[in-house]
Amino acid sequence: MQASVVAVLGRGVVPAGTPVMRADDPGVLGEGLFETMLVRDGVPWLLDEHLDRLAASAPALGLAVPTSLAELVLSACAKWPPELEGALRLVCTPMTAFCTIAPVPPRTLSLRVRTLPAASGLPVKSLSFGPSLTARRWAAANGVDDALWVSPDGYALEGPTASLVWLDGETLCTVPPSAGVLPGVTAAWLLAKAPSQGWRAGHRMVKPEALPAVGGVWLASSLRGLAEIRVLDGVELPQSPHTERLRAMLGY
Amino acid sequence: MQASVVAVLGRGVVPAGTPVMRADDPGVLGEGLFETMLVRDGVPWLLDEHLDRLAASAPALGLAVPTSLAELVLSACAKWPPELEGALRLVCTPMTAFCTIAPVPPRTLSLRVRTLPAASGLPVKSLSFGPSLTARRWAAANGVDDALWVSPDGYALEGPTASLVWLDGETLCTVPPSAGVLPGVTAAWLLAKAPSQGWRAGHRMVKPEALPAVGGVWLASSLRGLAEIRVLDGVELPQSPHTERLRAMLGY
Numbered sequence: 001m002q003a004s005v006v007a008v009l010g011r012g013v014v015p016a017g018t019p020v021m022r023a024d025d026p027g028v029l030g031e032g033l034f035e036t037m038l039v040r041d042g043v044p045w046l047l048d049e050h051l052d053r054l055a056a057s058a059p060a061l062g063l064a065v066p067t068s069l070a071e072l073v074l075s076a077c078a079k080w081p082p083e084l085e086g087a088l089r090l091v092c093t094p095m096t097a098f099c100t101i102a103p104v105p106p107r108t109l110s111l112r113v114r115t116l117p118a119a120s121g122l123p124v125k126s127l128s129f130g131p132s133l134t135a136r137r138w139a140a141a142n143g144v145d146d147a148l149w150v151s152p153d154g155y156a157l158e159g160p161t162a163s164l165v166w167l168d169g170e171t172l173c174t175v176p177p178s179a180g181v182l183p184g185v186t187a188a189w190l191l192a193k194a195p196s197q198g199w200r201a202g203h204r205m206v207k208p209e210a211l212p213a214v215g216g217v218w219l220a221s222s223l224r225g226l227a228e229i230r231v232l233d234g235v236e237l238p239q240s241p242h243t244e245r246l247r248a249m250l251g252y
Numbered sequence: 253m254q255a256s257v258v259a260v261l262g263r264g265v266v267p268a269g270t271p272v273m274r275a276d277d278p279g280v281l282g283e284g285l286f287e288t289m290l291v292r293d294g295v296p297w298l299l300d301e302h303l304d305r306l307a308a309s310a311p312a313l314g315l316a317v318p319t320s321l322a323e324l325v326l327s328a329c330a331k332w333p334p335e336l337e338g339a340l341r342l343v344c345t346p347m348t349a350f351c352t353i354a355p356v357p358p359r360t361l362s363l364r365v366r367t368l369p370a371a372s373g374l375p376v377k378s379l380s381f382g383p384s385l386t387a388r389r390w391a392a393a394n395g396v397d398d399a400l401w402v403s404p405d406g407y408a409l410e411g412p413t414a415s416l417v418w419l420d421g422e423t424l425c426t427v428p429p430s431a432g433v434l435p436g437v438t439a440a441w442l443l444a445k446a447p448s449q450g451w452r453a454g455h456r457m458v459k460p461e462a463l464p465a466v467g468g469v470w471l472a473s474s475l476r477g478l479a480e481i482r483v484l485d486g487v488e489l490p491q492s493p494h495t496e497r498l499r500a501m502l503g504y
Contacts, residue, residue, distance in 0.1 A: 018271070023351075029286070036475060038477075050474075061376065104475055108479060111398050111483070125285055127284040127285065127343065144365055150369055223357065230362045
């Protein structure tokens with residue numbers, strides 16, 4: 001749905017194709033909120049209710065909502081032909097707020113529907129990164145450095161922004177893509193180097209309670225390289241004798 | 253992490269604060285991919301591996317990946333001081349691609365970690381909307397108009413972009429927020445009007461298999477108003493005698 005009217009906080013109505021979001025806005029990775037409203041007779045229907053919902057959700061994302069959103073929305077509506085229904089979207093990120101109005105998509109009034117298990121989405125590194133950022137915020141609020149996601153059947157999966165890597169005997173392990181995790185680039189590089197350390201490489205499932213007994217447990221990611229897990233759910237894990245060597249290999 | 257270098261496909265390096273994403277770019281709602289790389293000695297480490305992963309994920313989002321991403325990344329790196337490690341983020345949306353380089357955040361090398369059930373995130377209308385858009389794409393690919401998310405214990409929750417509303421006897425129902433669903437503005441408006449129809453309003457849980465026996469099942473949302481579910485998992489549902497009246501009330 002291409003927008004016909006675009007209004008930006010502090011700038012008012014701008015030409016429709018104008019870029020509005022900075023490259024370093026956390027909104028690019030999904031940190032932000034939106035509302036969709038029907039514009040009817042030139043005004044947004046249930047505007048207060050939508051603004052209330054947005055304001056109520058903001059604390060969960062640590063987002064400060066500007067006070068002048070209603071004004072922003074109405075400035076856009078003033079440019080929309082009042083005889084035409086419009087689809088208004090209001091977007092609020094940590095760095096900006098903007099709204100668009102486009103024609104309402106065709107309505108399908110009689111639906112064929114299929115049920116679908118509620119799930120966390122595809123194992124791709126998408127811009128819908130909010131759940132990962134929320135999990136890291138949860139970790140910080142709970143006095144730890146990071147989270148380790150666990151499947152419904154109790155297997156360790158990955159960190160919100162890192163792959164799980166561990167040494168089981170002589171096998172350097174990570175979780176198989178079949179578990180629904182994103183394949184980690186740094187983890188794959190480490191596993192490819194396992195033979196140079198006299199190890200095999202393996203894709204395995206592991207329960208968190210088995211990790212304190214292995215030869216090393218790490219979170220691997222592009223920016224931090226290899227960070228060693230030393231406390232897991234309050235249980236202290238022994239320091240691995242291999243961490244320094246692996247980190248030197250990685251060059252971090 | 254504020255970006256120091258920003259490069260945009262087709263525009264090259266631009267001043268850091270320049271807006272780069274259009275308001276109607278589907279990337280605003282999380283339709284897009286990203287990769288994070290370490291810039292070391294002035295070049296992105298494991299660039300090919302990161303570009304490969306991005307390209308491999310693209311079909312799942314129906315995304316066309318431009319061929320000149322490596323060039324874009326290298327043009328940004330050319331502006332980064334080679335003696336400094338950098339955090340490079342490459343973002344690819346349906347309408348644009350851009351990359352940023354910022355200083356690497358401080359590394360925590362010894363981690364305290366807590367396990368966390370893998371989940372679909374918070375019940376807020378966040379810009380991490382990819383799973384909803386993916387579910388609607390899944391519905392279209394499976395020959396239906398929409399999806400209905402179901403909880404692990406078998407209860408109907410909501411549509412990817414709409415609330416579930418149904419009439420059970422004389423009670424107009426929707427799912428309680430305690431189920432983890434986003435409170436629907438249109439659904440709330442309808443329930444508030446229930447007494448004017450001689451009905452009560454109720455927040456309840458319901459299993460999909462109970463829905464064919466009720467007096468009407470709808471998906472409610474701001475843009476389409478009230479769409480009646482007439483086929484659910486292949487089972488035809490009777491047409492509700494109330495749909496027209498409710499839709500007229502809503503003004504759609």
